Amino acid sequence: MKILYIILNVLKFLFIITLVSIAIVPFLWVFINSFKSNSQILSSVAGFPDGLVIKNYWNAFKLAPFVIFYRNSVIVTVISTCLNVFILSMSAYVLARYRFKFNNALVLLFSVGLVIPGAALLQPLYKTLIATSLYNTLTGLIITYAAFGIPITLYIMMSYFKTIPESLEEAAYIDGASFLRTYFQIILPLSKPALATAAVLQFLLCWNEFQFALTLTKDVSKRTLPIALYYFKSAFASDYGAMFSAVILVTIPSIIFFIIMQKQVISGLVAGAIKS
């Protein structure tokens, strides 16, 4: 029994160590290599670089317009997240609080996004944006991403609003507060935790999105950060050092963001998944 217990424990740790290594070693390897020169990378000596060479990062910035990619990603992510959370929390509020004819039908309709794989919409959306001259604009991406977040934000906000006691609003109405004032001055400030959760998820969705960023824009001046990697892969595939640093430049913001907002990300993932 004792031996069985020890074997199980060893197996358990092996399992954990394997999974952790699979998750982090590729990343660490690329990180270390991003400081090596091209010849050092190709001579395939494992191990550490000779001193800290940040030349690769400098090259990455020279080869690809990273400043533009960063700027675009920030603009698209921030505006799209605000837009999504602002209008979705309004809709979630009335859908959670008021009973009216099309209440359930609307919730169902807005959840449609959950069962539509993005790839199915690639071409129709591309044509729709061309027809409305939003193709190849940041506005087009902002609107698209805001819509992709509809089901998750709606679900997170609705379930939170349902936990706020209705007596709160009744008291506000008796005091003569209008509908608008009740919502913006009483309900919304109370909902900060849920707003943060929804915003964090929407933020990650926008920041990492690749396939629509690729198909709905065409000029370098309109592209976002994940596309930078595509750009590197096709155009500068021989400068490996610069490519490694590009990977780090693209992923570091998400990782830092996650470490700071870990609590919200995790509660968001949990809330976001239960909806199905």
Add this chain to the structure above:
Amino acid sequence: MQNNKVWIGIFLLPTFLLFCFIYLIPLVLLFATSFCEWTIGSDIIFSGLENFKQLFFHDDSLKIVLSNTAVWILLQSTIHIAIGVALGLILSRKRWYTDIVRTIYIIPNIISSAAIGILFLCILNPQFGMVNNIIRRFRPDFMHNWFNNPSTSFYTMTSTWLFYAAIVTILVMAELTAIPKDLYEAATIDGASRIQIARFIELPLLKNIIGTTTILAATSMLQKLDIIIMTTKGGPGVSTMNMPMYIYKTALVDNNYGLSNALGVLLILMGLAIVWLINLIYGMNKK
């Protein structure tokens, strides 16, 4: 309260417009043009079921694409889920390493999957990649192109997502915190071992969340485009082609919009079928 009706309308309108613009109009376009002949520069001409006939009777690639997608769905809803659940059960007992393991393990799930694609291209590079370097320690003249060799391309691609089950782990851990403590105490008093607790108490209570994560994992296989575009573009041949990549190729490389939209309709139907099937297997509709 009467004027609240106006406010309800105003509060719903922006979401409704956004939904119509990004989902409803493209969906109508998708379904309508899947029955039409439509290529670049051509008019849209109604052609009935021509596109679907073409796909099912004259398209040999589609058979491979569908079987690739099906195998990936199967692997993801079994092995991927098993890994995630096992880790969730292990980490649910708080130890010093719990938080750090969870934080590191989730990293591949929160960075852009385009970056995962490049990351794998780098470590699997035939000349300087980490994997071949390690193998060369033992077999000095080893040379293998993992992504471009048809014998390994499919499983190489699989490995870029199969082991990253952090979402499953997190959901399982969240669900386990909801199990009442006295259940554990009662089991321990009755002399149940750790394994027995997992087998007879935790797993049955996790049934719903496992069903949910299976749906998420399976349907995520209908969305995988970024990693494939970054690495193989579906090749060599069609060995790593899945439905999204095939749609992308048909629509934006071959510019056959009618056909790609027929594929899109097929993809949506597959998604609905999977959700229905998994619900049936896990008996989740009987709440």
